[in-house]
Amino acid sequence: EAGVVQSPRYKIIEKKQPVAFWCNPISGHNTLYWYRQNLGQGPELLIRYENEEAVDDSQLPKDRFSAERLKGVDSTLKIQPAELGDSAVYLCASSLVGGSSYEQYFGPGTRLTVT
Amino acid sequence: TQLLEQSPQFLSIQEGENLTVYCNSSSVFSSLQWYRQEPGEGPVLLVTVVTGGEVKKLKRLTFQFGDARKDSSLHITAAQPGDTGLYLCAGAKETSYDKVIFGPGTSLSVIP
Numbered sequence: 001e002a003g004v005v006q007s008p009r010y011k012i013i014e015k016k017q018p019v020a021f022w023c024n025p026i027s028g029h030n031t032l033y034w035y036r037q038n039l040g041q042g043p044e045l046l047i048r049y050e051n052e053e054a055v056d057d058s059q060l061p062k063d064r065f066s067a068e069r070l071k072g073v074d075s076t077l078k079i080q081p082a083e084l085g086d087s088a089v090y091l092c093a094s095s096l097v098g099g100s101s102y103e104q105y106f107g108p109g110t111r112l113t114v115t
Numbered sequence: 116t117q118l119l120e121q122s123p124q125f126l127s128i129q130e131g132e133n134l135t136v137y138c139n140s141s142s143v144f145s146s147l148q149w150y151r152q153e154p155g156e157g158p159v160l161l162v163t164v165v166t167g168g169e170v171k172k173l174k175r176l177t178f179q180f181g182d183a184r185k186d187s188s189l190h191i192t193a194a195q196p197g198d199t200g201l202y203l204c205a206g207a208k209e210t211s212y213d214k215v216i217f218g219p220g221t222s223l224s225v226i227p
Contacts, residue, residue: 042217102207106157
């Protein structure tokens with residue numbers, strides 16, 4: 001079974017430029033997460049989707065970040081314009097919510113460097 | 116406010132030593148997961164614990180969920196260089212649809 005796929009793996013952009021990240025979750029997983037992870041820290045949730053619906057976007061900086069999950073499968077996270085502080089690893093994860101467990105399966109991440 | 120705390124933040128040990136890392140919270144969790152993350156990769160799920168007092172073993176790794184479901188520990192016996200990585204705990208609060216909270220992680224380095 002294929003895991004969570006993310007692209008690109010690395011991205012270097014200048015500040016004020018736009019950038020987009022793409023995620024394809026594990027087939028059949030209805031929940032998709034975007035996280036931001038700074039070096040040596042745990043992932044911080046940006047947005048969580050249940051199928052097509054964004055059920056938790058409270059930590060998403062909406063002035064510059066946007067996300068979509070068309071048809072409840074793939075998802076795109078966009079930053080426009082990027083700032084120096086946006087440099088981080090952006091992780092996508094998916095899960096099949098049910099019962100009492102919330103086991104998430106992560107992609108390899110996109111390492112963003114803003115110069 | 117960090118809902119999940121992990122200790123120690125950093126740990127460097129010699130191959131063959133034993134170690135324990137901790138995950139603590141003031142909140143009750145319906146389940147708690149442990150992940151290991153290697154440099155340049157995403158976290159990989161190691162185990163899920165759901166019952167207070169539960170103990171799970173994965174080869175040389177022993178995971179325990181506290182009786183009150185507020186804390187957890189991970190014990191590694193005879194650590195190997197391949198155990199090196201960032202160990203993250205993550206908890207799902209009891210209310211349905213609550214988000215999973217990640218701790219800041221324990222960075223483990225096992226020196227050959």
